[in-house]
């Protein structure tokens with residue numbers, strides 16, 4: 391079997407690494423891939439907007455399965471296009487991907503089908519939005535409707551800042567078209583969790599819950615990023631709450647999508663706030679696997695992942711057994727470039743990677759890296775996801791930070807508290 395992976399971040403390295411262990415897979419291609427992926431797959435450079443070019447490549451190489459990592463290709467309809475050409479592809483169609491590509495679509499869907507989420511108002515006029523935030527006062531959250539690479543949500547604690555943000559998004563259009571309409575949303579306080587399920591449009595196959603760390607600096611300070619680290623499992627969800635998440639949020643949303651004429655297949659990612667009253671609320675939905683969450687999750691997963699992708703496509707997920715997981719805690723710490731998330735410096739040589747080879751409890755997933763000769767260089771904002779498994783939270787944190795201490799590149803920045811929230815919760 392030949393598999394094509396779309397994307398080139400840490401998530402896609404984790405997917406490629408997991409697929410490379412599947413018995414029936416002979417070769418893996420990745421567009422565009424990265425330095426780490428190039429060691430286990432053929433990396434090919436085709437513009438991800440060029441759906442025709444992608445289909446031609448897949449036909450020429452007789453690809454049996456396509457797995458899409460990032461949201462942008464899903465939002466422009468890569469799945470619809472490959473399906474029209476009879477190439478099996480994992481992910482939701484364009485209509486389904488709206489659940490991530492339009493925050494307004496997602497909020498209206500949740501409202502209509504009673505999926506718990508913060509109250510909200512939609513605005514397309516700056517003056518109306520401004521008047522409304524003056525009325526309610528901080529705290530509240532402003533969100534651009536469209537895709538902004540994780541940078542379109544602003545938690546507002548001070549109304550002057552809120553008005554400035556509204557002006558930047560709606561008048562100065564710093565996010566372009568994505569900010570033509572905005573949501574002003576109720577501020578929710580509690581513990582954040584990522585709940586990711588596979589689905590064939592009817593059944594769900596849940597992964598373990600995990601926790602991302604979006605702010606750049608320790609103790610959740612600094613600007614939001616794509617995610618600076620994640621771990622799984624998390625201690626904040628008991629069985630009752632998990633049942634509520636499965637039925638009252640994930641299944642209900644997939645049924646709602648079906649009702650709206652979108653047969654939703656692929657991954658549904660619930661970004662949740664576990665509120666102080668122990669109730670789970672949805673902050674956002676994503677139409678794909680999380681990054682970095684996928685790295686600790688797939689490092690801990692025992693199953694062959696390829697049959698899961700296939701059952702989602704074929705509509706036979708109800709026949710799948712529950713996912714089996716290795717014992718213990720899996721933690722991933724992201725090493726980022728100087729200047730990230732504003733403007734990342736690139737081209738620094740990465741040292742120390744060889745020191746981590748051969749340790750079965752440690753895995754280095756590459757994100758923004760490039761291989762030239764025998765050396766790896768930084769080539770993006772998030773560079774590496776150092777991932778480790780330990781028996782306890784403390785053990786996993788010790789292992790992962792021991793591994794981090796082996797790696798060096800100029801300007802390297804990372805958080806030192808990935809996993810600490812679980813330890814202080816116990």
Ligand code: AMP
Pocket residue numbers: 508531533540541542543544545575576577578579582604614661673674
């Ligand atoms: P999003 O892009 O929607 O995932 O939002 C980015 C981050 O903003 C989330 O991970 C939360 O930390 C925060 N956030 C978003 N919406 C809310 C909300 N309604 N209440 C509190 N924090 C939020």
Ligand code: GLY
Pocket residue numbers: 540602616617676679680681682683
């Ligand atoms: N880790 C957050 C995301 O994948 O959107």
